[in-house]
Amino acid sequence: MLAAALPASAIATTSAPGIVNPQGGVCQNINARQNRNEVRINQGIRSGALTRREAVRLRTQFRAIERLEARYRLARPGLTLAKRRDLDRRFDSLERSIRIQKHDRDHRGRRW
Template sequence: MKAIIAATLGFAALLPAAAQAQRWEPINARQANLERRIDQGIRAGTLNRREADRLRVQFRDLDRLEQRYRRSGGGLTRAERTDLNRRYDVLSQRVRFQKQDRQQRRW
């Protein structure tokens, strides 16, 4: 019985690390995912024109920042990648909020 409990606890300790490993996405995949979510929100009517335009401007700003980072040193440093990931997290939260704020499409 003790062996089963110990094995269960050991397996449970690995779950957060596995979840974090699966959560990481390359920046290109995050960009494609965000674009898809914005497009889906427009088609479903959960994003109105103003919201979608604002989100796309923020998305393009992040894309330009990434290009600037890549030009400055021939690639992304760990700090630049961390900064971009944090900014994409914020934009992802904005997309989620805007899609759920019950402002319907008026176009």
């Protein structure tokens, strides 16, 4: 009975947008968060909501998180739950920065 339930639960967690961590929160897929943040930065550039300086700063922060993720994956024992939580915290900070910079209204009249 347990063996039959295992594959169904494995399928459910791999197709879900995130996995539930032991504290009850949801760890979103790292690649999905990267893609979403990249899209938000690009959209801010196109719309003029981000200045050149803001975009450079956000992209620098984004690339630093990508490099850290690559180092975490290469180091043994790989991407642990603690490392995933650290990346989630860093992505939360980046997402907050993107939201603040896109809505700070300092783009008036300035174009790239």
